[in-house]
Amino acid sequence: MTDVESKSGEKRLNEILQFVAPGTPMREGIENVLRAKTGGLIVIGHNDKVKDILDGGFSINCTFSSAHLYELAKMDGAIILSDSGNKILYANAQLVPDPSIYSSETGMRHRTAERVAKQTGNLVIAISQRRNVITLYHGELRYALKEIGVILTKANQAIQTLEKYKTVLDHSILNLGALELEDLVTFKEVLQVLHRFEMVLRIKDEINDYVNELGAEGHLIRLQLAELLTGIEGEAVLLIKDYANDKAVDPHQIVKQLQDLSSFELIEDSVLFKLLGYSSFTNIDTPVMSRGYRMLSKIPRLPTIIIENLVTDYKKLKHIMQASVEQLDEVDGIGEVRAKKIIEGMKRLKDQLLIDRHL
């Protein structure tokens, strides 16, 4: 499977998991069927492909509710829902998919579910009568829903890992900041921070998957995640704006490309160099200067347009830091008052970084 295919597969699984997440009427209905041990076979969507394999059954055509689903699952056969899942169209229906479609399942309910999903491309949910499992099928995708307690434990472990990675990231950002102010940065520090950003963003994605699957039960995890990672992507974008070879490059696009890298590619300096627009043979110890976007964004109430004008005129943070009030006054949108504020802001940042670095 290619990376692109696996990414789109993940996206599809995420959407499906949200559709059946705890807290939704759909999940409530499925859980009721599971507890009642009647078993169930549910097809979401009633297109031509489904019509072709549908035999018999009662036309119901009522609004979806978890109670209706539970009652109808007492009958044999499949339940067919509308495309959005908000209507129950048929119950007690016999499904006759192509028997030549490969299925790894043993029981008839699950075998049918897998074949119907592959043949129609629709989402099919099988609720086992005997084994206490809910299995989702969608095209080639098969996913057994995990118990909420199991996912919660995994999500909490991932949050702890995230906290550790975040501390390491914060430390390397702090170090980079101090070096930027002393004009001592080499590509080594830049790539290190970029790599750590990406590691944090990857754990974030993993936790988001758990949050999707947990639905209403994932509320606390969602809050913790938000608290840990506020502004993190914005910071990564600014880092790229500071160090990409071409100033005009779209930094969001690079963040996206970074996320699409395999774990192996991510640790390759040459790949990261290329992403930033440099030759893959660049020496990691080469000194490099920040444009200053990230640092300048930390000065309170300094509008983005002013930061842009500063970088356009001075090119590098080092030169902005060396400028006098009179020189800064020359920049579009900067008057004497603002020029003084920028110089004060830079000085405060420098002092703060020195203190933080020694804590």
Ligand SMILES: Nc1ncnc2c1ncn2[C@@H]1O[C@H](COP(=O)(O)OP(=O)(O)OP(=O)(O)O)[C@@H](O)[C@H]1O
């Ligand atoms: N082709 C089909 N169309 C509609 N319903 C079906 C079909 N095949 C099986 N079922 C439903 O599945 C029920 C149980 O079948 P079976 O025990 O073989 O499945 P299973 O996959 O072992 O599931 P379980 O784990 O629930 O026992 C049937 O009584 C029927 O309600």
